[in-house]
Amino acid sequence: MIAAIVQGVLVGGTYALVACGLSLAFGVMRLVNIAHGDLAVCGAYLALMAAAGFGAPPVLALVLVLPLAFGVGALLQLTLFERALRGGELAPVLVTFGLSVVIQNLLVTGASANPRSLDGGAFALAGFEVGGLTLSWLRTAGFATAVVVLGSLHLLLARTGFGRRVRATADDPEAARLSGVRVRPVFACVAGISVATAALAGMFLGLMSTFDPYSGGLILIFAFEAVVIGGLGSLWGTLAGGIVLGVTQQLVALWDVRFAVLAVHVLFFGVLVVRPVRA
Amino acid sequence: MLELDRISKRFGRVTVAEELSLSVRHGDAVGVVGPNGAGKTSLFGMISGDLAPDAGEVRFDGRRVTALDASVRCRLGIGRTYQVPRPFTGLSVFENVLVAAQQGAGTRGRASYALAAEVLAGTGLADLAGRPAGRLGLLQRKRLELARALATRPRLLLLDEVAGGLTDPEVAELVALITAARARDGLAVIWIEHVVRALTATVDRLICLAGGRVVGDGRPLEVLATPAVREVFLGTEASADALTEVERDA
Amino acid sequence: MSTYPTSTYPTRRTFLGALGTAAVAGCSSGLRESSGGTGRSLKIGYVSPRTGPLAVFGESDDYVLGRVRAALAKGLSIGGRGYPVEIVVKDTQSSAARAAEVAGELIQRDRVDIVLATSTPDTTNPVSDQCEAARVPCVATVCPWEIWAAGRPAPTYSYLHFIGTEQEVGVFAGLWSKADTNKVVGGLWPNDTDGELYRRFVTAEPGWRVSDPGAYEDGTQDYTSILAAFARDDVEILQAAPIPPDWVTFWRQAAQHGFRPKIVSVAKAMLFPTVAKTLGELAEGLVAPVWWSAAFPYRSSLDGTTAKAFADGYGRPWTPPMGFNHALFEIAVAAFRAAADPKDHAAVAAAIGTLKGEAISGRYDFTAGPSKNVSMAPDLLGQWRRNPAGEYDLVIVDNTLDPAIPLQGEFTPLR
Numbered sequence: 041m042i043a044a045i046v047q048g049v050l051v052g053g054t055y056a057l058v059a060c061g062l063s064l065a066f067g068v069m070r071l072v073n074i075a076h077g078d079l080a081v082c083g084a085y086l087a088l089m090a091a092a093g094f095g096a097p098p099v100l101a102l103v104l105v106l107p108l109a110f111g112v113g114a115l116l117q118l119t120l121f122e123r124a125l126r127g128g129e130l131a132p133v134l135v136t137f138g139l140s141v142v143i144q145n146l147l148v149t150g151a152s153a154n155p156r157s158l159d160g161g162a163f164a165l166a167g168f169e170v171g172g173l174t175l176s177w178l179r180t181a182g183f184a185t186a187v188v189v190l191g192s193l194h195l196l197l198a199r200t201g202f203g204r205r206v207r208a209t210a211d212d213p214e215a216a217r218l219s220g221v222r223v224r225p226v227f228a229c230v231a232g233i234s235v236a237t238a239a240l241a242g243m244f245l246g247l248m249s250t251f252d253p254y255s256g257g258l259i260l261i262f263a264f265e266a267v268v269i270g271g272l273g274s275l276w277g278t279l280a281g282g283i284v285l286g287v288t289q290q291l292v293a294l295w296d297v298r299f300a301v302l303a304v305h306v307l308f309f310g311v312l313v314v315r316p317v318r319a
Numbered sequence: 320m321l322e323l324d325r326i327s328k329r330f331g332r333v334t335v336a337e338e339l340s341l342s343v344r345h346g347d348a349v350g351v352v353g354p355n356g357a358g359k360t361s362l363f364g365m366i367s368g369d370l371a372p373d374a375g376e377v378r379f380d381g382r383r384v385t386a387l388d389a390s391v392r393c394r395l396g397i398g399r400t401y402q403v404p405r406p407f408t409g410l411s412v413f414e415n416v417l418v419a420a421q422q423g424a425g426t427r428g429r430a431s432y433a434l435a436a437e438v439l440a441g442t443g444l445a446d447l448a449g450r451p452a453g454r455l456g457l458l459q460r461k462r463l464e465l466a467r468a469l470a471t472r473p474r475l476l477l478l479d480e481v482a483g484g485l486t487d488p489e490v491a492e493l494v495a496l497i498t499a500a501r502a503r504d505g506l507a508v509i510w511i512e513h514v515v516r517a518l519t520a521t522v523d524r525l526i527c528l529a530g531g532r533v534v535g536d537g538r539p540l541e542v543l544a545t546p547a548v549r550e551v552f553l554g555t556e557a558s559a560d561a562l563t564e565v566e567r568d569a
Numbered sequence: 570m571s572t573y574p575t576s577t578y579p580t581r582r583t584f585l586g587a588l589g590t591a592a593v594a595g596c597s598s599g600l601r602e603s604s605g606g607t608g609r610s611l612k613i614g615y616v617s618p619r620t621g622p623l624a625v626f627g628e629s630d631d632y633v634l635g636r637v638r639a640a641l642a643k644g645l646s647i648g649g650r651g652y653p654v655e656i657v658v659k660d661t662q663s664s665a666a667r668a669a670e671v672a673g674e675l676i677q678r679d680r681v682d683i684v685l686a687t688s689t690p691d692t693t694n695p696v697s698d699q700c701e702a703a704r705v706p707c708v709a710t711v712c713p714w715e716i717w718a719a720g721r722p723a724p725t726y727s728y729l730h731f732i733g734t735e736q737e738v739g740v741f742a743g744l745w746s747k748a749d750t751n752k753v754v755g756g757l758w759p760n761d762t763d764g765e766l767y768r769r770f771v772t773a774e775p776g777w778r779v780s781d782p783g784a785y786e787d788g789t790q791d792y793t794s795i796l797a798a799f800a801r802d803d804v805e806i807l808q809a810a811p812i813p814p815d816w817v818t819f820w821r822q823a824a825q826h827g828f829r830p831k832i833v834s835v836a837k838a839m840l841f842p843t844v845a846k847t848l849g850e851l852a853e854g855l856v857a858p859v860w861w862s863a864a865f866p867y868r869s870s871l872d873g874t875t876a877k878a879f880a881d882g883y884g885r886p887w888t889p890p891m892g893f894n895h896a897l898f899e900i901a902v903a904a905f906r907a908a909a910d911p912k913d914h915a916a917v918a919a920a921i922g923t924l925k926g927e928a929i930s931g932r933y934d935f936t937a938g939p940s941k942n943v944s945m946a947p948d949l950l951g952q953w954r955r956n957p958a959g960e961y962d963l964v965i966v967d968n969t970l971d972p973a974i975p976l977q978g979e980f981t982p983l984r
């Protein structure tokens with residue numbers, strides 16, 4: 041029981057790591073990014089390329105992948121999302137869905153449909169014992185990363201001038217403009233951060249499991265559920281949402297593995313019914 | 320400093336500006352009156368950059384700003400308050416003003432904190448600096464709206480019904496604030512107000528808008544006396560009362 | 570430009586329209602040809618998942634089709650008559666609904682003479698159903714025969730040549746008895762038909778105690794509860810039938826938790842060399858079924874290519890479906906030759922039922938299958954081993970079902 045809860049919390053950290061970028065983009069720009077999972081998969085592929093090209097271990101690949109992902113996110117915002125966001129409620133969903141399909145097809149042509157994975161070396165396969173529980177280093181690192189990322193994002197938003205601008209813009213972009221805030225760069229940065237965190241999460245998923253050009257869909261579903269369960273647009277809520285997902289899954293698995301994933305979806309559905317999403 | 324050159328704007332069948340031209344000079348204090356839906360707020364939108372005119376041109380300091388983003392116009396020196404206050408509800412009162420001081424006035428670091436504090440003191444919000452802006456009452460919100468606009472260090476200030484919905488003493492307080500700001504910074508003001516009395520006490524020029532056109536422009540009492548303006552005003556009972564009040568004052 | 574009357578100036582649209590008309594004209598003339606006269610061609614439809622989550626199965630399609638087209642370039646001579654052969658390829662996009670749809674297209678629009686379907690029940694079953702309904706011959710592969718035969722009326726036009734899960738479990742059990750264990754078998758079986766079959770047959774196999782934590786969903790990210798159950802029951806033999814991504818996740822977590830049974834036999838996921846490459850050292854010693862490998866001592870009945878040459882020509886690590894996909898075409902050609910009239914669908918379908926022969930994948934025999942219209946392929950077992958080049962090979966360690974295929978090594982338990 042305790043084991044299940046601890047494992048669930050760790051798994052939840054991974055969900056939260058994927059979800060935080062989605063949550064951020066929604067919270068600030070009201071952007072529902074259907075391609076978020078696919079962008080995470082792209083991050084994993086980039087890390088794979090960095091590893092193959094320069095022989096860089098995944099951690100070093102970060103140095104390369106994160107800035108690149110940030111740039112891609114900013115560029116997407118300036119070229120694609122910005123226009124979509126002006127086009128009404130449905131446009132961003134359709135546009136990012138299109139992006140998702142494009143990414144999947146590009147990945148299939150560029151990298152084939154074979155499942156790939158990142159090699160994390162001995163660290164990724166090792167575990168440690170704590171109070172009679174065996175925990176995986178990798179998952180623990182994933183959870184810690186999620187907490188650090190969410191914590192830094194929180195500090196960035198709460199304590200810095202950039203964060204103030206972001207919050208002001210998220211509240212009321214027109215009023216922010218009127219106070220002199222250049223909204224485009226703010227949104228571009230937020231999209232950049234969102235995609236960078238997606239890429240980071242993608243790398244963790246690549247270390248834990250395999251990915252292929254179509255993995256993004258499943259990643260998106262869990263991230264989306266974490267965001268909704270945690271309350272839309274709230275970062276700590278997203279972490280809580282991820283943990284709730286992970287723990288639910290583990291506890292239900294204790295009883296019957298068959299219903300573990302189903303339970304998560306049912307929980308999500310229940311939350312939607314009790315607390316419908318308002319835009 | 321501000322010139323509107325034959326600007327036009329329609330929303331479907333509604334015309335909010337029709338070949339409207341207007342110019343305002345440094346230090347001017349211009350009042351704007353007109354019935355509901357006359358296009359007063361829309362006019363501010365086109366000056367501040369929230370709203371793009373269908374035709375015509377907006378110039379500020381001789382420079383065409385029609386295509387410029389609202390944030391750029393703000394940095395050039397156009398400040399504006401909203402008719403219905405729109406504070407950043409997730410930020411504290413201080414942060415609301417600080418964003419304007421840093422982004423609009425271009426101050427950094429300590430200078431920006433000093434400016435924000437100064438504006439808050441000037442608008443009587445100093446005690447509320449730490450409170451989330453979402454938890455302010457109407458008068459305080461209107462003050463914050465004014466404070467945020469002032470913190471951008473504008474040279475032209477657009478005030479949209481800052482007195483609406485306030486009690487007489489509250490209006491008097493706000494008027495005093497604005498007069499003080501004008502005296503100190505020498506800024507030009509365009510002020511939309513239904514409470515004509517508050518206006519006539521402050522402005523030296525009055526414009527009356529109706530159906531997207533200027534139907535009167537000149538010294539306040541003279542404008543109010545023109546038949547065209549009277550006709551527009553007598554259409555609504557409340558405005559008619561206001562008119563008689565002003566005349567009685569005079 | 571104004572000197573040209575607009576009506577004769579070709580716009581993009583009229584140009585494309587013209588192309589379309591030409592294409593239709595081409596098609597209909599093709600049809601006319603095939604419905605009579607001497608120049609009749611034989612059309613083979615081929616349905617496989619080339620894109621989507623099942624795309625690993627169709628990965629080698631371009632190569633296989635290239636080999637087959639080259640071998641059949643001169644057409645077939647049957648009963649003294651020459652027939653050009655045309656192959657129409659359709660992608661299921663890994664969806665069963667789409668598989669049924671493209672099968673319908675092949676039958677109605679392309680008017681193919683035989684449909685070949687491959688890779689997972691999601692392809693083979695809907696395509697076979699369509700062919701039964703339209704009375705067009707069909708040969709399918711890469712789907713355990715139990716799943717293909719179950720829940721469908723007795724087939725007349727559709728056939729399957731592949732291994733069976735029950736037989737596979739038998740072979741696995743034979744291998745398990747070679748090692749000294751406590752006879753506790755842990756079952757990692759997903760919530761799908763494959764998983765259900767393994768559960769049923771492993772549980773029915775006498776002499777083993779089964780630890781079954783329950784059917785998990787595909788895409789599960791965390792297996793700690795399953796690992797805990799295996800540890801509790803002291804599992805020394807693992808039998809798994811996961812999809813590749815889940816297996817990688819599971820097996821890595823097993824390493825993190827120090828779970829290392831003596832024998833790990835993995836169906837489905839460990840068929841593919843790419844998965845072994847992904848796992849790296851963790852792939853060492855895993856046991857997987859071998860339906861086909863480059864080491865098979867068989868040749869293509871189309872042009873005599875050996876399995877080795879066929880695999881080497883690919884230029885990438887060979888995959889097990891390659892051999893069986895190639896065999897589909899060999900069976901189709903054999904059926905055309907065996908039928909009185911290769912354009913007669915009923916005759917071709919009946920002819921398949923009489924076939925007994927050898928293809929690059931090994932022997933096939935539609936006359937004595939475990940179920941109607943089924944030809945059962947033998948199932949061998951291999952163990953993944955690191956070769957001197959640092960790559961992983963599936964080394965044949967059990968050939969009970971087809972001793973003609975040489976062993977390549979001795980089975981060794983993981984610990």
Ligand SMILES: Nc1ncnc2c1ncn2[C@@H]1O[C@H](COP(=O)(O)OP(=O)(O)OP(=O)(O)O)[C@@H](O)[C@H]1O
Nearest residue numbers: 330333335353354355356357358359360361362402
């Ligand atoms: N974004 C918009 N879309 C459609 N119609 C609009 C929009 N904004 C304003 N209008 C219409 O344009 C007209 C003028 O609006 P505006 O707000 O400029 O009037 P106003 O003079 O400020 O009125 P009030 O005294 O009530 O504030 C109104 O009829 C209003 O309904």
Ligand SMILES: [Mg+2]
Nearest residue numbers: 359360361402
């Ligand atoms: Mg108004």
